[in-house]
Structure formats: C-alpha cells, structure tokens
Amino acid sequence: MFDRIAPVYDVMNRVMTAGLDVRWRRITAQSVVRPGDRVLDACCGTGDLAVAASKVGGRVTGLDFAPRMLERARRKLPSATWVEGDLLALPFAPDSFEAATVGFGVRNVADLEGGLAELRRVLVPNGRLAVLEITQPRGFLAPFYRVWFDRIVPRLGRLLKGGAAYTYLPASVRRFPGPDQLTGLLRSAGFADVSYRTFAGGIVALHTGRAA
Numbered sequence: 001m002f003d004r005i006a007p008v009y010d011v012m013n014r015v016m017t018a019g020l021d022v023r024w025r026r027i028t029a030q031s032v033v034r035p036g037d038r039v040l041d042a043c044c045g046t047g048d049l050a051v052a053a054s055k056v057g058g059r060v061t062g063l064d065f066a067p068r069m070l071e072r073a074r075r076k077l078p079s080a081t082w083v084e085g086d087l088l089a090l091p092f093a094p095d096s097f098e099a100a101t102v103g104f105g106v107r108n109v110a111d112l113e114g115g116l117a118e119l120r121r122v123l124v125p126n127g128r129l130a131v132l133e134i135t136q137p138r139g140f141l142a143p144f145y146r147v148w149f150d151r152i153v154p155r156l157g158r159l160l161k162g163g164a165a166y167t168y169l170p171a172s173v174r175r176f177p178g179p180d181q182l183t184g185l186l187r188s189a190g191f192a193d194v195s196y197r198t199f200a201g202g203i204v205a206l207h208t209g210r211a212a
C-alpha cells in the first residue's frame, strides 16, 4: 500500500494538513534530537521527519519497509543512511541511537507494543523518543474532523493516482489508542517521563519519553 501511495504522499500531506505538517515535524525533531546524536527515524516514508532531524544536527538513519518511499527519501537527503527494514525486527544492536523519531508510522504497525519495545531496545539508556501521530480530537472540533477525515480526505485520495489507499486512513485512526492510552503503552514499553502535547485542536499528538 505505501509503495503505491509514494508518488502522491508528500502532496497529500501538505493538502490534508494545510501545510502544518512541516511545522509538526520540525517541533518533533527539535524535541528529542541534539546535535551529533545518532538518530533513528523509523517508518521514515519519504523522509521529511529524517530531514527535520538532520537540520537539528542529528546523524540520521531512516528505516522503512516500503522501497518506493525510501527511494524518495534517499533523493531528499543522500547523506543519511537509508535502510529497508521492519520496525518490528529492527536490524540494529541495542544502544545504537541517542534519539528516535516516528512520524505518522506507529499507527500502521501490526504490533504496536512490539514496535515500541524495539524502539526502546535500540536506544541508549536515557535515549529520547518522539512519536508524532494522528489522533481523534474530542470536543467542538470532533464533528468537523469526522467530515474532513472520513469523507473529504478519501475522496481527495481517489482523485490522485495511487491515492485510493487514503480510504484506509480514517479506519486506522479510529483503531489507534488515544493519547492517554498511548502514554500508558510507552511506559509499559520501558519509557519514563512520558508526556504529550497536541497540535491543531487535538488532531495530532506528539508523545515524548526517555528510555528508562
């Protein structure tokens, strides 16, 4: 599925978020990456979060299991290391990274707890993790969000070649744990000082934590 949407992925991101995704990725990178860090950007897709981490001074390794997404990422930042691999079986030794980021990725992983455990395994003690993910807003924005996500986004996707997969997006968000639940899962996976902030009225959440 991700190989099919690779050609339209960046355009869809900008359209769906009115360009706000660029700022969210920048804040995500700044929240955990320090200059000189070895950084894993897991589920890197077309590489925008990896690029943001590199701008903060990280030495970035991007990992994704979709080769067409990786091709695009490699073109954006040839100096990074790009690895075709699975978050559920990361091809790295323990203590390989000082920081890890995942942008709009963990929602798609078949075994969320397993993925979080892998991220913990490859981080050094006190290594920093940031997880940026779509969430379901509560309150007054909820009805607008449902119309946008459940009706408009899938239709926009169908207009673009390869974009039919966007019909899958609303269901994947509905299935995904809310921010408080994800906080609990991160703690259970071995992260301390877990906290989160939301963007755009609660449509997107950024969780951060420290490998305990």
Ligand SMILES: C[S@@+](CC[C@H](N)C(=O)[O-])C[C@H]1O[C@@H](n2cnc3c(N)ncnc32)[C@H](O)[C@@H]1O
Residues within 6 Å of the ligand: 002, 003, 042, 043, 044, 045, 046, 047, 048, 049, 063, 064, 065, 066, 069, 085, 086, 087, 088, 102, 103, 104, 105, 108, 109, 110
């Ligand atoms: C919605 S895209 C996010 C891309 C990018 N991180 C961003 O910020 O836009 C999700 C990506 O996760 C990748 N992915 C999903 N499950 C994966 C897994 N188990 N291992 C590696 N990559 C995975 C997909 O191939 C896809 O490129």
